[in-house]
Amino acid sequence: MSRLPLIQPDTATGRAAELLGDVQQALGVTPNMTKAMANSPAVLAGYLGLSGALGGGALDAATRERIALLVAQENGCDYCLSAHSYIGANIAELAADDISDSRRGASSNPKTQAVLTFAAAVVRSRGEVTEVELKAARAAGLTDGEIVEVVAGVALNVFTNYLNKVVDTDIDWPIVRAHTH
Known part of the structure:
Protein backbone atom coordinates (compact mmCIF):
# COMPACT_ATOMS: atom_id res chain seq x y z
CA MET A 1 0.00 0.00 0.00
CA GLY A 56 11.34 15.81 -28.72
CA GLY A 57 15.09 15.33 -28.37
CA ALA A 58 17.70 13.41 -30.32
CA LEU A 59 17.26 10.11 -28.43
CA ASP A 60 14.37 8.03 -29.72
CA ALA A 61 11.71 6.42 -27.53
CA ALA A 62 13.39 3.00 -27.57
CA THR A 63 16.70 4.48 -26.40
CA ARG A 64 14.99 6.48 -23.66
CA GLU A 65 13.23 3.30 -22.50
CA ARG A 66 16.55 1.45 -22.46
CA ILE A 67 18.01 4.17 -20.22
CA ALA A 68 14.95 3.94 -17.96
CA LEU A 69 15.33 0.16 -17.67
CA LEU A 70 19.02 0.43 -16.84
CA VAL A 71 18.45 3.11 -14.18
CA ALA A 72 15.50 1.25 -12.62
CA GLN A 73 17.62 -1.89 -12.40
CA GLU A 74 20.59 0.01 -10.93
CA ASN A 75 18.35 1.63 -8.32
CA GLY A 76 16.29 -1.49 -7.61
CA CYS A 77 12.99 0.26 -8.38
CA ASP A 78 10.36 -2.40 -9.04
CA TYR A 79 7.69 0.18 -9.95
CA CYS A 80 9.80 1.75 -12.69
CA LEU A 81 11.19 -1.57 -13.85
CA SER A 82 7.63 -2.85 -14.21
CA ALA A 83 6.42 0.29 -15.99
CA HIS A 84 9.35 0.50 -18.40
CA SER A 85 9.34 -3.22 -19.16
CA TYR A 86 5.70 -2.84 -20.22
CA ILE A 87 6.22 0.47 -22.07
CA GLY A 88 9.40 -0.83 -23.67
CA ALA A 89 7.65 -3.92 -25.02
CA ASN A 90 4.28 -2.44 -25.93
CA ILE A 91 5.01 1.13 -26.97
CA ALA A 92 8.72 1.32 -27.88
CA GLU A 93 8.47 -2.20 -29.36
CA LEU A 94 11.61 -3.56 -27.72
CA ALA A 95 12.08 -7.32 -27.90
CA ALA A 96 12.25 -9.25 -24.62
CA ASP A 97 16.01 -9.73 -25.12
CA ASP A 98 16.46 -5.98 -25.64
CA ILE A 99 14.64 -5.31 -22.36
CA SER A 100 16.74 -7.86 -20.51
CA ASP A 101 19.96 -6.60 -22.10
CA SER A 102 19.09 -2.97 -21.30
CA ARG A 103 18.68 -3.83 -17.63
CA ARG A 104 22.29 -5.08 -17.73
CA GLY A 105 23.50 -2.09 -19.77
CA ALA A 106 24.08 -4.16 -22.90
CA SER A 107 23.10 -3.82 -26.55
CA SER A 108 24.23 -5.39 -29.83
CA ASN A 109 23.92 -1.95 -31.49
CA PRO A 110 27.21 -0.05 -31.00
CA LYS A 111 25.63 3.40 -30.56
CA THR A 112 22.99 2.08 -28.16
CA GLN A 113 25.76 0.30 -26.26
CA ALA A 114 27.61 3.61 -26.00
CA VAL A 115 24.46 5.31 -24.64
CA LEU A 116 23.95 2.57 -22.05
CA THR A 117 27.61 2.48 -21.06
CA PHE A 118 27.61 6.23 -20.52
CA ALA A 119 24.24 6.14 -18.70
CA ALA A 120 25.57 3.40 -16.40
CA ALA A 121 28.67 5.50 -15.68
CA VAL A 122 26.49 8.52 -14.86
CA VAL A 123 24.15 6.65 -12.51
CA ARG A 124 26.87 4.59 -10.82
CA SER A 125 29.15 7.60 -10.25
CA ARG A 126 26.29 9.95 -9.37
CA GLY A 127 27.39 12.15 -12.27
CA GLU A 128 31.10 12.10 -11.56
CA VAL A 129 32.07 10.45 -14.84
CA THR A 130 35.72 10.36 -15.76
CA GLU A 131 37.32 12.12 -18.71
CA VAL A 132 37.94 8.65 -20.18
CA GLU A 133 34.22 7.78 -19.97
CA LEU A 134 33.22 11.07 -21.60
CA LYS A 135 35.80 10.66 -24.37
CA ALA A 136 34.62 7.07 -24.95
CA ALA A 137 31.03 8.28 -25.39
CA ARG A 138 32.17 10.83 -27.97
CA ALA A 139 34.42 8.31 -29.71
CA ALA A 140 31.44 5.96 -30.01
CA GLY A 141 29.56 8.67 -31.89
CA LEU A 142 27.48 10.40 -29.22
CA THR A 143 27.08 14.09 -29.90
CA ASP A 144 27.33 16.62 -27.10
CA GLY A 145 23.55 17.02 -27.32
CA GLU A 146 23.02 13.28 -26.95
CA ILE A 147 25.41 13.20 -23.98
CA VAL A 148 23.37 15.92 -22.29
CA GLU A 149 20.15 14.03 -23.05
CA VAL A 150 21.57 10.84 -21.54
CA VAL A 151 22.35 12.77 -18.35
CA ALA A 152 18.83 14.25 -18.35
CA GLY A 153 17.31 10.81 -18.94
CA VAL A 154 19.29 9.36 -16.05
CA ALA A 155 18.28 12.25 -13.79
CA LEU A 156 14.59 11.98 -14.72
CA ASN A 157 14.63 8.26 -14.01
CA VAL A 158 16.56 8.61 -10.75
CA PHE A 159 13.85 11.04 -9.66
CA THR A 160 11.02 8.63 -10.52
CA ASN A 161 12.92 5.70 -8.95
CA TYR A 162 13.47 7.57 -5.71
CA LEU A 163 9.92 8.92 -5.58
CA ASN A 164 8.39 5.49 -6.13
CA LYS A 165 10.67 3.93 -3.54
CA VAL A 166 9.85 6.63 -0.96
CA VAL A 167 6.13 6.38 -1.65
CA ASP A 168 6.21 2.58 -2.12
CA THR A 169 3.83 3.23 -4.98
CA ASP A 170 1.39 0.42 -5.66
CA ILE A 171 2.55 -1.20 -8.91
CA ASP A 172 -0.17 -0.93 -11.55
CA TRP A 173 1.82 -2.63 -14.33
CA PRO A 174 2.66 -6.30 -14.86
CA ILE A 175 5.16 -6.77 -12.04
CA VAL A 176 8.86 -7.09 -12.82
CA ARG A 177 11.30 -7.31 -9.91
CA ALA A 178 14.81 -5.91 -9.92
CA HIS A 179 17.49 -8.49 -9.38
CA THR A 180 20.10 -7.70 -6.79
CA HIS A 181 23.55 -7.26 -8.18
Missing part, protein backbone atom coordinates in the same frame (compact mmCIF):
# COMPACT_ATOMS: atom_id res chain seq x y z
CA SER A 2 1.38 3.38 -1.02
CA ARG A 3 2.77 5.43 1.85
CA LEU A 4 1.42 8.72 0.44
CA PRO A 5 -2.07 9.25 -0.96
CA LEU A 6 -2.62 8.54 -4.63
CA ILE A 7 -4.65 11.50 -5.86
CA GLN A 8 -7.54 10.12 -7.89
CA PRO A 9 -8.45 11.97 -11.08
CA ASP A 10 -12.16 11.97 -10.22
CA THR A 11 -11.60 13.68 -6.86
CA ALA A 12 -8.63 15.89 -7.75
CA THR A 13 -9.14 19.64 -7.93
CA GLY A 14 -7.43 22.59 -9.54
CA ARG A 15 -4.07 22.12 -11.25
CA ALA A 16 -3.78 18.49 -10.05
CA ALA A 17 -7.08 17.62 -11.78
CA GLU A 18 -5.96 19.37 -14.97
CA LEU A 19 -2.59 17.59 -15.06
CA LEU A 20 -4.05 14.16 -14.26
CA GLY A 21 -6.59 14.74 -17.03
CA ASP A 22 -3.71 15.49 -19.41
CA VAL A 23 -1.99 12.24 -18.37
CA GLN A 24 -5.20 10.24 -18.90
CA GLN A 25 -5.74 11.82 -22.31
CA ALA A 26 -2.15 11.23 -23.42
CA LEU A 27 -1.76 7.66 -22.13
CA GLY A 28 -5.29 6.33 -21.87
CA VAL A 29 -4.51 5.50 -18.22
CA THR A 30 -3.42 7.44 -15.16
CA PRO A 31 -0.48 5.55 -13.63
CA ASN A 32 -0.20 5.43 -9.85
CA MET A 33 3.15 7.23 -10.06
CA THR A 34 1.47 10.31 -11.53
CA LYS A 35 -1.25 10.07 -8.88
CA ALA A 36 1.50 10.17 -6.24
CA MET A 37 3.18 13.12 -7.97
CA ALA A 38 -0.16 14.97 -7.97
CA ASN A 39 0.31 15.56 -4.23
CA SER A 40 2.39 18.45 -5.58
CA PRO A 41 1.06 19.72 -8.92
CA ALA A 42 4.40 21.52 -9.37
CA VAL A 43 6.22 18.17 -9.24
CA LEU A 44 3.81 16.52 -11.67
CA ALA A 45 4.07 19.48 -14.05
CA GLY A 46 7.87 19.40 -13.82
CA TYR A 47 8.00 15.67 -14.50
CA LEU A 48 5.62 15.94 -17.45
CA GLY A 49 7.53 18.94 -18.80
CA LEU A 50 10.95 17.29 -18.74
CA SER A 51 9.62 13.97 -19.98
CA GLY A 52 7.80 15.70 -22.83
CA ALA A 53 10.79 17.83 -23.73
CA LEU A 54 13.07 14.78 -23.90
CA GLY A 55 10.48 13.14 -26.16
Whole structure:
Protein backbone atom coordinates (compact mmCIF):
# COMPACT_ATOMS: atom_id res chain seq x y z
CA MET A 1 0.00 0.00 0.00
CA SER A 2 1.38 3.38 -1.02
CA ARG A 3 2.77 5.43 1.85
CA LEU A 4 1.42 8.72 0.44
CA PRO A 5 -2.07 9.25 -0.96
CA LEU A 6 -2.62 8.54 -4.63
CA ILE A 7 -4.65 11.50 -5.86
CA GLN A 8 -7.54 10.12 -7.89
CA PRO A 9 -8.45 11.97 -11.08
CA ASP A 10 -12.16 11.97 -10.22
CA THR A 11 -11.60 13.68 -6.86
CA ALA A 12 -8.63 15.89 -7.75
CA THR A 13 -9.14 19.64 -7.93
CA GLY A 14 -7.43 22.59 -9.54
CA ARG A 15 -4.07 22.12 -11.25
CA ALA A 16 -3.78 18.49 -10.05
CA ALA A 17 -7.08 17.62 -11.78
CA GLU A 18 -5.96 19.37 -14.97
CA LEU A 19 -2.59 17.59 -15.06
CA LEU A 20 -4.05 14.16 -14.26
CA GLY A 21 -6.59 14.74 -17.03
CA ASP A 22 -3.71 15.49 -19.41
CA VAL A 23 -1.99 12.24 -18.37
CA GLN A 24 -5.20 10.24 -18.90
CA GLN A 25 -5.74 11.82 -22.31
CA ALA A 26 -2.15 11.23 -23.42
CA LEU A 27 -1.76 7.66 -22.13
CA GLY A 28 -5.29 6.33 -21.87
CA VAL A 29 -4.51 5.50 -18.22
CA THR A 30 -3.42 7.44 -15.16
CA PRO A 31 -0.48 5.55 -13.63
CA ASN A 32 -0.20 5.43 -9.85
CA MET A 33 3.15 7.23 -10.06
CA THR A 34 1.47 10.31 -11.53
CA LYS A 35 -1.25 10.07 -8.88
CA ALA A 36 1.50 10.17 -6.24
CA MET A 37 3.18 13.12 -7.97
CA ALA A 38 -0.16 14.97 -7.97
CA ASN A 39 0.31 15.56 -4.23
CA SER A 40 2.39 18.45 -5.58
CA PRO A 41 1.06 19.72 -8.92
CA ALA A 42 4.40 21.52 -9.37
CA VAL A 43 6.22 18.17 -9.24
CA LEU A 44 3.81 16.52 -11.67
CA ALA A 45 4.07 19.48 -14.05
CA GLY A 46 7.87 19.40 -13.82
CA TYR A 47 8.00 15.67 -14.50
CA LEU A 48 5.62 15.94 -17.45
CA GLY A 49 7.53 18.94 -18.80
CA LEU A 50 10.95 17.29 -18.74
CA SER A 51 9.62 13.97 -19.98
CA GLY A 52 7.80 15.70 -22.83
CA ALA A 53 10.79 17.83 -23.73
CA LEU A 54 13.07 14.78 -23.90
CA GLY A 55 10.48 13.14 -26.16
CA GLY A 56 11.34 15.81 -28.72
CA GLY A 57 15.09 15.33 -28.37
CA ALA A 58 17.70 13.41 -30.32
CA LEU A 59 17.26 10.11 -28.43
CA ASP A 60 14.37 8.03 -29.72
CA ALA A 61 11.71 6.42 -27.53
CA ALA A 62 13.39 3.00 -27.57
CA THR A 63 16.70 4.48 -26.40
CA ARG A 64 14.99 6.48 -23.66
CA GLU A 65 13.23 3.30 -22.50
CA ARG A 66 16.55 1.45 -22.46
CA ILE A 67 18.01 4.17 -20.22
CA ALA A 68 14.95 3.94 -17.96
CA LEU A 69 15.33 0.16 -17.67
CA LEU A 70 19.02 0.43 -16.84
CA VAL A 71 18.45 3.11 -14.18
CA ALA A 72 15.50 1.25 -12.62
CA GLN A 73 17.62 -1.89 -12.40
CA GLU A 74 20.59 0.01 -10.93
CA ASN A 75 18.35 1.63 -8.32
CA GLY A 76 16.29 -1.49 -7.61
CA CYS A 77 12.99 0.26 -8.38
CA ASP A 78 10.36 -2.40 -9.04
CA TYR A 79 7.69 0.18 -9.95
CA CYS A 80 9.80 1.75 -12.69
CA LEU A 81 11.19 -1.57 -13.85
CA SER A 82 7.63 -2.85 -14.21
CA ALA A 83 6.42 0.29 -15.99
CA HIS A 84 9.35 0.50 -18.40
CA SER A 85 9.34 -3.22 -19.16
CA TYR A 86 5.70 -2.84 -20.22
CA ILE A 87 6.22 0.47 -22.07
CA GLY A 88 9.40 -0.83 -23.67
CA ALA A 89 7.65 -3.92 -25.02
CA ASN A 90 4.28 -2.44 -25.93
CA ILE A 91 5.01 1.13 -26.97
CA ALA A 92 8.72 1.32 -27.88
CA GLU A 93 8.47 -2.20 -29.36
CA LEU A 94 11.61 -3.56 -27.72
CA ALA A 95 12.08 -7.32 -27.90
CA ALA A 96 12.25 -9.25 -24.62
CA ASP A 97 16.01 -9.73 -25.12
CA ASP A 98 16.46 -5.98 -25.64
CA ILE A 99 14.64 -5.31 -22.36
CA SER A 100 16.74 -7.86 -20.51
CA ASP A 101 19.96 -6.60 -22.10
CA SER A 102 19.09 -2.97 -21.30
CA ARG A 103 18.68 -3.83 -17.63
CA ARG A 104 22.29 -5.08 -17.73
CA GLY A 105 23.50 -2.09 -19.77
CA ALA A 106 24.08 -4.16 -22.90
CA SER A 107 23.10 -3.82 -26.55
CA SER A 108 24.23 -5.39 -29.83
CA ASN A 109 23.92 -1.95 -31.49
CA PRO A 110 27.21 -0.05 -31.00
CA LYS A 111 25.63 3.40 -30.56
CA THR A 112 22.99 2.08 -28.16
CA GLN A 113 25.76 0.30 -26.26
CA ALA A 114 27.61 3.61 -26.00
CA VAL A 115 24.46 5.31 -24.64
CA LEU A 116 23.95 2.57 -22.05
CA THR A 117 27.61 2.48 -21.06
CA PHE A 118 27.61 6.23 -20.52
CA ALA A 119 24.24 6.14 -18.70
CA ALA A 120 25.57 3.40 -16.40
CA ALA A 121 28.67 5.50 -15.68
CA VAL A 122 26.49 8.52 -14.86
CA VAL A 123 24.15 6.65 -12.51
CA ARG A 124 26.87 4.59 -10.82
CA SER A 125 29.15 7.60 -10.25
CA ARG A 126 26.29 9.95 -9.37
CA GLY A 127 27.39 12.15 -12.27
CA GLU A 128 31.10 12.10 -11.56
CA VAL A 129 32.07 10.45 -14.84
CA THR A 130 35.72 10.36 -15.76
CA GLU A 131 37.32 12.12 -18.71
CA VAL A 132 37.94 8.65 -20.18
CA GLU A 133 34.22 7.78 -19.97
CA LEU A 134 33.22 11.07 -21.60
CA LYS A 135 35.80 10.66 -24.37
CA ALA A 136 34.62 7.07 -24.95
CA ALA A 137 31.03 8.28 -25.39
CA ARG A 138 32.17 10.83 -27.97
CA ALA A 139 34.42 8.31 -29.71
CA ALA A 140 31.44 5.96 -30.01
CA GLY A 141 29.56 8.67 -31.89
CA LEU A 142 27.48 10.40 -29.22
CA THR A 143 27.08 14.09 -29.90
CA ASP A 144 27.33 16.62 -27.10
CA GLY A 145 23.55 17.02 -27.32
CA GLU A 146 23.02 13.28 -26.95
CA ILE A 147 25.41 13.20 -23.98
CA VAL A 148 23.37 15.92 -22.29
CA GLU A 149 20.15 14.03 -23.05
CA VAL A 150 21.57 10.84 -21.54
CA VAL A 151 22.35 12.77 -18.35
CA ALA A 152 18.83 14.25 -18.35
CA GLY A 153 17.31 10.81 -18.94
CA VAL A 154 19.29 9.36 -16.05
CA ALA A 155 18.28 12.25 -13.79
CA LEU A 156 14.59 11.98 -14.72
CA ASN A 157 14.63 8.26 -14.01
CA VAL A 158 16.56 8.61 -10.75
CA PHE A 159 13.85 11.04 -9.66
CA THR A 160 11.02 8.63 -10.52
CA ASN A 161 12.92 5.70 -8.95
CA TYR A 162 13.47 7.57 -5.71
CA LEU A 163 9.92 8.92 -5.58
CA ASN A 164 8.39 5.49 -6.13
CA LYS A 165 10.67 3.93 -3.54
CA VAL A 166 9.85 6.63 -0.96
CA VAL A 167 6.13 6.38 -1.65
CA ASP A 168 6.21 2.58 -2.12
CA THR A 169 3.83 3.23 -4.98
CA ASP A 170 1.39 0.42 -5.66
CA ILE A 171 2.55 -1.20 -8.91
CA ASP A 172 -0.17 -0.93 -11.55
CA TRP A 173 1.82 -2.63 -14.33
CA PRO A 174 2.66 -6.30 -14.86
CA ILE A 175 5.16 -6.77 -12.04
CA VAL A 176 8.86 -7.09 -12.82
CA ARG A 177 11.30 -7.31 -9.91
CA ALA A 178 14.81 -5.91 -9.92
CA HIS A 179 17.49 -8.49 -9.38
CA THR A 180 20.10 -7.70 -6.79
CA HIS A 181 23.55 -7.26 -8.18
